[in-house]
Amino acid sequence: MEGWDPTTKSTLTQIPLLTVKAGPRDGAAWTQRLKEEYKALIAYTSMNKSKDNDWFRISAANPEGTRWTGKCWYVHNLLKYEFDLQFDIPVTYPATAPELELPELDGKTHKMYRGGKICLTVHFKPLWAKNSPRFGIAHALCLGLAPWLAAEIPILVDSGMIKHKDDAVSTSES
Amino acid sequence: MELELKAVLSDLQNLNTSLSDPSHQASIDQIRLRVENLTRLAMSEPTRRSKVKDMSAEVVDSNPYSRLMALQRMGIVDNYERIREFSVAIVGIGGVGSVAAEMLTRCGIGRLLLYDYDTVELANMNRLFFRPEQVGMTKTDAAVQTLSEINPDVVLESFTLNITTVQGFETFISSLTNKSFNQKKEGTGVDLVLSCVDNYEARMVVNQACNELNQTWMESGVSEDAVSGHIQLLIPGETACFACAPPLVVASGVDERTLKREGVCAASLPTTMGVVAGLLVQNTLKFLLKFGQVSPYLGYNALKDFFPTMAMKPNPQCSNGPCLERQKEYMLIKPARDAAAKAKMEEELSTIEIPIHADNEWNISVVDDCEVDAVNAQSSDALPEGLVHELPTADVYKHPTVSNETVDTVDDLEDLKRQLEALNAD
Numbered sequence: 001m002e003g004w005d006p007t008t009k010s011t012l013t014q015i016p017l018l019t020v021k022a023g024p025r026d027g028a029a030w031t032q033r034l035k036e037e038y039k040a041l042i043a044y045t046s047m048n049k050s051k052d053n054d055w056f057r058i059s060a061a062n063p064e065g066t067r068w069t070g071k072c073w074y075v076h077n078l079l080k081y082e083f084d085l086q087f088d089i090p091v092t093y094p095a096t097a098p099e100l101e102l103p104e105l106d107g108k109t110h111k112m113y114r115g116g117k118i119c120l121t122v123h124f125k126p127l128w129a130k131n132s133p134r135f136g137i138a139h140a141l142c143l144g145l146a147p148w149l150a151a152e153i154p155i156l157v158d159s160g161m162i163k164h165k166d167d168a169v170s171t172s173e174s
Numbered sequence: 175m176e177l178e179l180k181a182v183l184s185d186l187q188n189l190n191t192s193l194s195d196p197s198h199q200a201s202i203d204q205i206r207l208r209v210e211n212l213t214r215l216a217m218s219e220p221t222r223r224s225k226v227k228d229m230s231a232e233v234v235d236s237n238p239y240s241r242l243m244a245l246q247r248m249g250i251v252d253n254y255e256r257i258r259e260f261s262v263a264i265v266g267i268g269g270v271g272s273v274a275a276e277m278l279t280r281c282g283i284g285r286l287l288l289y290d291y292d293t294v295e296l297a298n299m300n301r302l303f304f305r306p307e308q309v310g311m312t313k314t315d316a317a318v319q320t321l322s323e324i325n326p327d328v329v330l331e332s333f334t335l336n337i338t339t340v341q342g343f344e345t346f347i348s349s350l351t352n353k354s355f356n357q358k359k360e361g362t363g364v365d366l367v368l369s370c371v372d373n374y375e376a377r378m379v380v381n382q383a384c385n386e387l388n389q390t391w392m393e394s395g396v397s398e399d400a401v402s403g404h405i406q407l408l409i410p411g412e413t414a415c416f417a418c419a420p421p422l423v424v425a426s427g428v429d430e431r432t433l434k435r436e437g438v439c440a441a442s443l444p445t446t447m448g449v450v451a452g453l454l455v456q457n458t459l460k461f462l463l464k465f466g467q468v469s470p471y472l473g474y475n476a477l478k479d480f481f482p483t484m485a486m487k488p489n490p491q492c493s494n495g496p497c498l499e500r501q502k503e504y505m506l507i508k509p510a511r512d513a514a515a516k517a518k519m520e521e522e523l524s525t526i527e528i529p530i531h532a533d534n535e536w537n538i539s540v541v542d543d544c545e546v547d548a549v550n551a552q553s554s555d556a557l558p559e560g561l562v563h564e565l566p567t568a569d570v571y572k573h574p575t576v577s578n579e580t581v582d583t584v585d586d587l588e589d590l591k592r593q594l595e596a597l598n599a600d
């Protein structure tokens with residue numbers, strides 16, 4: 001795991017791995033996979049809360065579990081910046097990772113593809129490919145979104161591209 | 175408009191001759207010049223050409239196909255006009271796909287199916303095809319607008335959708351199988367799919383669709399540093415599919431560690447994209463019209479002007495289910511195919527005198543004879559110079575070493591959903 005910071009590494013190893021190789025077109029096998037996705041997300045969310053590092057909310061937006069929506073946030077200079085988070089489970093999942101989107105930031109940073117899809121580091125795709133099908137949504141958030149927010153939000157704030165909401169809560173309240 | 179302006183000119187002429195006072199001469203001349211200017215402008219107004227019923231080989235300025243039909247006269251292509259029977263699907267109408275679409279349109283292709291979910295942006299203007307006044311339009315609409323003006327003979331169908339989503343994929347599959355254009359065609363409704371997308375995820379989706387449909391396709395790509403690219407022919411069961419081995423890309427020779435990625439996702443050049451689009455459509459024309467050699471893989475290293483080639487056999491351990499099915503089918507028909515190919519070759523040998531240097535000395539193709547080994551695919555020993563795998567192979571799956579006992583044993587989906595929602599609630 002060259003190119004990852006120690007915190008990301010240690011967090012990653014604590015997220016349960018998945019075993020079912022199934023995508024959204026695989027019927028009953030996909031339901032089995034979905035159960036594993038939930039277990040991994042439950043474990044990851046609980047772990048974040050216990051470490052006082054809660055940073056996202058995500059839930060399935062349709063009964064098939066192929067579209068997910070929620071929020072993610074990042075604290076910079078004691079201020080909390082929160083964004084809508086959404087993604088679709090691609091038909092070739094889990095061979096390919098979901099493309100995580102922050103639609104509110106579309107067009108505000110070069111580290112983003114059209115539609116607000118975040119531009120992942122050169123380290124993400126190789127690690128995902130190596131670990132397919134054992135990585136799931138929780139792993140994608142941990143390896144893809146968390147480092148992206150940590151790298152890009154301070155730049156976006158400092159350059160004035162994003163402004164803190166006047167009525168936003170401070171970290172102590174969250 | 176032109177007639178009106180002509181009338182004005184002749185009125186001016188009459189006025190000029192009827193006036194005896196020469197002091198008005200200068201201003202009349204000025205008006206005449208301005209009317210002549212307007213006439214020229216009016217004549218350059220765009221005119222739409224009408225559709226052509228048959229491709230003519232007649233060499234006249236008004237024939238849009240004369241130079242293409244000359245390929246037939248010169249003996250390069252047996253029957254150029256067949257191009258009107260072919261349907262080509264282009265997935266991704268960006269820097270490569272839009273140019274490929276224009277090339278095929280100018281070549282008089284029968285039908286084009288265009289897929290993209292994006293809109294035209296000013297940031298696209300460093301590439302070819304799209305124009306600033308099209309900013310804000312969907313790429314598919316903008317492409318149809320331009321292509322139908324260039325050649326109204328081409329049947330254009332456009333799909334504004336994301337093929338990686340479940341719904342988008344269903345529409346993609348059904349559009350490829352639709353045979354309304356040529357009901358007699360065997361297999362799917364298209365002759366070739368061109369993948370001109372810019373990411374691994376979408377390529378894997380095109381691969382999935384083409385493996386399921388047993389559809390031959392060509393993949394194209396330009397590196398994120400804009401200085402290399404490649405095209406690849408994929409015939410399900412016969413050649414490696416896109417999932418058989420990690421994707422092959424051209425090594426640009428730039429050290430990844432020295433590549434500065436701060437603040438950027440990808441660079442792009444109209445030149446590299448134009449070259450790759452040209453290579454892709456050249457291979458397409460050769461494949462459809464059956465002339466020359468169709469390249470199985472052709473790389474382009476812009477920094478060194480180096481073009482590595484190779485061929486890849488399918489991986490019997492491919493992770494893609496439909497790929498394995500196609501491989502089985504291909505093995506079943508292989509003896510008959512080989513016999514037919516041999517008979518054809520013998521027939522050609524008896525009729526054509528083969529030049530002594532039959533194997534082209536410039537052909538630097540390195541055919542990878544050993545089966546692409548999924549385990550050893552990471553070592554680039556088997557790869558020709560200048561090519562590397564873009565991603566590692568999936569590790570052989572081992573059961574997680576972490577004990578599962580601590581994990582909740584709940585196995586009901588609704589229960590799990592509720593658990594996550596409860597966590598999400600605080």
Ligand SMILES: [Zn+2]
Binds near residue numbers: 492497
């Ligand atoms: Zn395969």
